[in-house]
Each structure stands twice: as C-alpha cells, then as structure tokens.
Amino acid sequence: MIELQKLLKGDRRSLAKAITLVESSRSEDSVEAQKLLEKILPNTGKSIRLGITGVPGVGKSTFIENFGLYLINNGHKVAVLAIDPSSPISGGSILGDKTRMENLSQNEKAFIRPSPSLGFLGGVAQKTRETILLCEAAGFDYVLIETVGVGQSEFEVADMVDFFLVLMLPNAGDELQGIKKGILELADAVIINKADGDILPQANLTLAQYSSAMELMRHNPHWKARVLSCSALLKKNLDTIYSMIEEYKETTAVSGYFEKKRLAQNQEWFKKLINELIEQKILQNKDLIKSRHEIESKVVKGEILPLKAAQEYLNLILKSF
Ligand SMILES: Nc1nc2c(ncn2[C@@H]2O[C@H](COP(=O)(O)OP(=O)(O)OP(=O)(O)O)[C@@H](O)[C@H]2O)c(=O)[nH]1
Ligand SMILES: [Mg+2]
Incomplete structure (x- = not known):
C-alpha cells in the first residue's frame, strides 16, 4: 500500500x-x-519539467x-529521472551515475530514479509521464529527465517536458557529435559543455x-532558442542557465504558451x-x-498478402473484444 499522505x-x-507500482505490468497493480x-492529480503540474540530452x-x-x-x-526540490535505452551501448552508465551524482543523491531535497528495466514493451518512456506526476505530487518542483542522445528516446522526452536542453561537446560539427538535426529544432537551449581549461577557445x-x-x-x-556555454564540472555559468529557465517560465506563463504546450502534449499522450x-x-x-503467429507464418511463406492477412487478424481481434 502506498501511503498517500x-x-x-x-x-x-x-x-x-509509488513509481514501482506505476511501472508494474501486473494488471492488479495497474x-x-x-x-x-x-488521487494525486490535484497536486500535480506545479513543476518545471526539464529534458536533458x-x-x-x-x-x-x-x-x-x-x-x-x-x-x-x-x-528548489529536484527529481531526476533517467531514460537510458542505450545502457548496453554506453556501457553501464547507471553504475557510473551512482558515483557521479553522489552529492545530489545524498541530498534530502533530491530524488534520483534510474531507468526503468529495459526490454519492457512499448518503449522505455512509457511510464515516465506518470512518474513525473508522482514526483510533482511529492513536491519536487524541478523534474529533470535525462536521456542519452541516441535512438528515439530524446524525441519522446522532448514531447513530455516544458524545456528541452541539448548539451554539446566543444568540437564543432553535427556529424562528429552524432546529433540529429531534428533535435536542434526541438531545443529550447543548446549548451556547449566543458567550456573550461585548454578547450575553452x-x-x-x-x-x-x-x-x-x-x-x-x-x-x-514564443521562445527563441538560446545558445550558451558552461562548465558542468567547474560549475561555471550554471547561474545563467538557471535564470534562462526561470525567464522561460515567466514569459511563457504570461503568454499562455506554457499551458498550451502542456495541453498539446496531453493530446499526444x-x-x-x-x-x-x-x-x-x-x-x-x-x-x-x-x-497472429499462424497468420504471420502464412505471410512469410507467401500464401497470403500482408493486407489480407492484417484484415483477417483485425477481424479476430474485433471478435475477441
Ligand atoms: N573538463 C570538463 N570535463 C567534464 C565536464 N563535464 C563532464 N566532464 C567529464 O566528462 C566525462 C563524462 O561525463 P558524464 O557526466 O559522465 O557524461 P554523460 O553525458 O553523463 O555520459 P553517459 O552517462 O555515458 O551518457 C567525465 O569524465 C566528466 O568528469 C566539464 O564541464 N568540463
Ligand atoms: Mg551519464
């Protein structure tokens, strides 16, 4: 039982x-x-949702x-959710994160939740929206959602946040960085990280x-994307990034865009x-x-055309409902 209070x-x-309950695939849990x-719905929505890729x-x-x-x-109170479909590729970043976010994870005003288990049907981001709502109900007013910039996950994340931050390495050229063009179009801010030491120029x-x-x-x-630099390691320019996000919150609240974007995201959801x-x-x-397996094997053997097979299958589905 989750104790609501x-x-x-x-x-x-x-x-x-509560997050474990929401992520569970057992029907009684759902x-x-x-x-x-x-029950928590009236207590949600009051955070700024920040995507980071x-x-x-x-x-x-x-x-x-x-x-x-x-x-x-x-x-502020900070919740961090990680969506990492590529852990096998990037080599166990979750383990690394435990040490890299050591101070934050020990702070009682922070809550860090690693990726939901991999391989669950419907994509990794499936329960992230509900998880955001739970974090908001628990009073976290900054919800940070991290995703590695490979695959489709960053597009999914962009679709569930208020503000989307794209971090870049200080070497020019999109090809080099493997960043997809479409991602820059979604960015509310592009931040060149590691602007320190020898690589500052x-x-x-x-x-x-x-x-x-x-x-x-x-x-x-409603918002012109900004390009900034920072040093996450040396904590340089974090104040500028903070003021930018606060400015976004204020101006888009006044223009009505903040709410409009969330409602459009709900429609997509x-x-x-x-x-x-x-x-x-x-x-x-x-x-x-x-x-489905039977019909599919007929398709594979060339005994039936895909469209006919799909229609046959749809009929079976409709009958079963
Ligand atoms: N010089 C410098 N190094 C940095 C800065 N930020 C991160 N690093 C270093 O870059 C390396 C990678 O940093 P992470 O924070 O683990 O990068 P990440 O994007 O989380 O990486 P994945 O989890 O593998 O996707 C580490 O060795 C950091 O210490 C910075 O601002 N300046
Ligand atoms: Mg990481």
Whole structure:
C-alpha cells in the first residue's frame, strides 16, 4: 500500500514505491496505480519539467549533479529521472551515475530514479509521464529527465517536458557529435559543455558556430532558442542557465504558451495511450497471439498478402473484444 499522505509530504521511500507500482505490468497493480494517480492529480503540474540530452560523455550526469545542487541551493526540490535505452551501448552508465551524482543523491531535497528495466514493451518512456506526476505530487518542483542522445528516446522526452536542453561537446560539427538535426529544432537551449581549461577557445568557437546555425533554424514564436556555454564540472555559468529557465517560465506563463504546450502534449499522450492499451489487450489474449503467429507464418511463406492477412487478424481481434 502506498501511503498517500507520506507521498504528498515528499517522503522519498513512498515516492519510490509509488513509481514501482506505476511501472508494474501486473494488471492488479495497474488498477491500484490508476486510483493513486487520480488521487494525486490535484497536486500535480506545479513543476518545471526539464529534458536533458546529449551524446554519451558530453557531461549529462555531471551537469545534473551540479545543476541539481545549484537548484537546491536556490530553494528548489529536484527529481531526476533517467531514460537510458542505450545502457548496453554506453556501457553501464547507471553504475557510473551512482558515483557521479553522489552529492545530489545524498541530498534530502533530491530524488534520483534510474531507468526503468529495459526490454519492457512499448518503449522505455512509457511510464515516465506518470512518474513525473508522482514526483510533482511529492513536491519536487524541478523534474529533470535525462536521456542519452541516441535512438528515439530524446524525441519522446522532448514531447513530455516544458524545456528541452541539448548539451554539446566543444568540437564543432553535427556529424562528429552524432546529433540529429531534428533535435536542434526541438531545443529550447543548446549548451556547449566543458567550456573550461585548454578547450575553452574551442568551446567559444563552437558556441559561435551553433549560434549562427540556430539563427537559420525555424523559430518558435514564443521562445527563441538560446545558445550558451558552461562548465558542468567547474560549475561555471550554471547561474545563467538557471535564470534562462526561470525567464522561460515567466514569459511563457504570461503568454499562455506554457499551458498550451502542456495541453498539446496531453493530446499526444492520449493518442499514444490508445495504441498502447489496444496492444496490451491483444497481448493479454493467448489465442490472439497464437493466431497472429499462424497468420504471420502464412505471410512469410507467401500464401497470403500482408493486407489480407492484417484484415483477417483485425477481424479476430474485433471478435475477441
Ligand atoms: N573538463 C570538463 N570535463 C567534464 C565536464 N563535464 C563532464 N566532464 C567529464 O566528462 C566525462 C563524462 O561525463 P558524464 O557526466 O559522465 O557524461 P554523460 O553525458 O553523463 O555520459 P553517459 O552517462 O555515458 O551518457 C567525465 O569524465 C566528466 O568528469 C566539464 O564541464 N568540463
Ligand atoms: Mg551519464
């Protein structure tokens, strides 16, 4: 049982338990999770949701550790959620994060939740939206969502946050950084990290290049994306990043864009949920899975065309509902 009052007071153990409940794929858990989410709903929405992406090694964990502590020093409570579909590729970054975010994870005004278990159907981000709501109900007013800039996860994250930060290495050229063009279009800010020591001149050059590249990009009429540099390691320029985000909060609240964007995201969430729920329902039905395999093997053998096969399968699904 989740103790609601404790959760609302910000008890981190209750929050962790609640997230586990929401992430659970057992159907009896999902009923309980739904009830819990309904109860906490009035206490949600009051945070700024911040997405953070960048290639492995750019300094995401270092940034989150030091920026998170900076936020706490400014009176905030910080939740960190990690979406990492690429752990096998980037080589166990979760283990590394435990040591890299040591100070933050020990701070009682912070809550750090590593990636949900891999391989769960429907993508890693499936329960992240609910998890954000739980963190907000527990009083965390900055929710940081980290994702490695490979695969599709950063697009998914951009779609569930208020402000999307793209961290870059101080060497120019998108190819080099493996950053997809589309990601820069989604960025509310591009931050050149590691602007320190010997690489500072290079960081400044990269900053100038990205500034002009971003000028050419399509602009969001409500917010013009910024290009900044920082040193996450030496905690340089974190104050500028903080003021920028606070400025975003204020100006978009006044223009109404903040709320408008969230409502549009809810609409997208609703559409995705419909597909997910249908898929779940099908997967819970053993007969349907069996028929699917049978029809599929006919397709593979060339005995039936895909469209006809799909229609046949759809009929079976409709009959089973
Ligand atoms: N000089 C310098 N080094 C940094 C800075 N930020 C991070 N680093 C170093 O860069 C390396 C990678 O940093 P991480 O924070 O682990 O990077 P990450 O993006 O979380 O990497 P993954 O978790 O593998 O995706 C570490 O050795 C950090 O100490 C910085 O601002 N300046
Ligand atoms: Mg990391």
